[in-house]
Amino acid sequence: MSAEVVLRTINLGKQYKKRWAVQNMNLEIHRGDVFGFLGPNGAGKSTTIRMILSLVTPTDGSVELFRHQLSTEREAALAKVAGIVEKPDFYLYLTAYRNMQIAGAMTMGKTPSRTMIMDNLQLVGLASRAFDRVKTFSHGMKQRLGIAQALLCKPELIVLDEPTNGLDPQGMKEVRDLIVRLSREHKMTVFLSSHLLNEVEQVATHMAIINKGKLVAQGSVEDLLHSKLHNVKISVLPVKKSLAILKKLKTVKDAALDGDGISALINNADIPKVVRTLAAAQCKIYSIMPQRSLEEYFLSVTEEN
Ligand SMILES: Nc1ncnc2c1ncn2[C@@H]1O[C@H](COP(=O)(O)OP(=O)(O)OP(=O)(O)O)[C@@H](O)[C@H]1O
Ligand SMILES: [Mg+2]
Known part of the structure; x- marks a missing residue:
């Protein structure tokens, strides 16, 4: 308990x-x-x-x-x-x-x-x-x-x-x-x-x-520090619709527009499910690229300020 x-x-x-x-x-x-x-x-x-x-x-x-x-x-x-x-x-x-x-x-x-x-x-x-x-x-x-x-x-x-x-x-x-x-x-x-x-x-x-x-x-x-939570860059169309879907998923954190794609924090194990959800909504995924670990993500957020 x-x-x-x-x-x-x-x-x-x-x-x-x-x-x-x-x-x-x-x-x-x-x-x-x-x-x-x-x-x-x-x-x-x-x-x-x-x-x-x-x-x-x-x-x-x-x-x-x-x-x-x-x-x-x-x-x-x-x-x-x-x-x-x-x-x-x-x-x-x-x-x-x-x-x-x-x-x-x-x-x-x-x-x-x-x-x-x-x-x-x-x-x-x-x-x-x-x-x-x-x-x-x-x-x-x-x-x-x-x-x-x-x-x-x-x-x-x-x-x-x-x-x-x-x-x-x-x-x-x-x-x-x-x-x-x-x-x-x-x-x-x-x-x-x-x-x-x-x-x-x-x-x-x-x-x-x-x-x-x-x-x-x-x-x-x-x-959290040893997690497989990664900052990923998702290249997908249409971007706005995909972002709205990602924001509703509990397994996806901090989804935001990033250049012509979307950046978000996702656990590696959840990526297949995220892909399925987007595909089921007729969104076209071109790539999902891991960028940084949670730790690197935090440090980058801190440095922005
Ligand atoms: N009394 C206030 N009136 C207007 N805006 C405020 C007020 N207090 C905080 N804010 C705004 O709310 C946001 C969050 O401020 P807060 O002080 O909670 O941040 P913090 O995480 O404690 O930052 P720091 O590390 O600098 O202490 C900031 O944009 C700040 O300008
Ligand atoms: Mg403070």
Whole structure:
């Protein structure tokens, strides 16, 4: 039996003016997953996370957390969830300890005990700096202090928007190690976004790749990176009709016009079925050429930005 679904988004979408920042986002995160949400700049990561944490209202679709509908049961849905979007805020002239007291009082309604504060600072590797002012902290230390604050409410799901962004390699490693510890030793489910495949690959068990607001692929890191999912170029006539058919097929991802053909992500094993479907609709296929692996595809999408 597979683990409980702790977070599910159903056709989630957000429109700003006329542009859709996120569209038809269907994500499923199970208990115990470290879920990497991967996409280039502007792909819609922060917008999706803001909708999950109820910081912006979706234009379309819904979010379900621990089986509660976020739109109608907000409090119950968010009870076991903590999140940091973009970067955490601190009182820079106060100590890490005092910041923890204030953050605890805000999220829990009472000042957390000394033991609780010190345990969490210990967990993120900041116990020895507890009584130093936050203004003396490095960017990486602030990031970890933000996580320590988020942990005060004992979340079962922690949502982190680009937690390693802007850190040096050592800082990145410290945050990655912390994420692994939260998952392994504290049995937390972690949802983190990143624009670096390599970062996600090192910590995540599962991932989703998004581009231009849309889901491109989702699955276990192992399956996705070792999958036979390939970016293919299809030469077919008539192009528009074929594209409409391909877009409706579940096995075909990210189908789009590309020069005088169509590019799409397809698993090798599904190619015969795709060919049959197009042929049955009287479309003429001239060629299907594999171009890149999913990894190369992601890197190319990232480079476009
Ligand atoms: N408040 C807003 N008003 C208008 N457009 C917005 C707003 N917030 C985000 N957008 C647009 O939505 C799209 C997705 O933005 P988002 O911040 O979610 O991307 P991201 O994946 O987090 O990018 P980055 O890696 O740069 O953080 C962008 O085109 C952005 O300009
Ligand atoms: Mg962002």
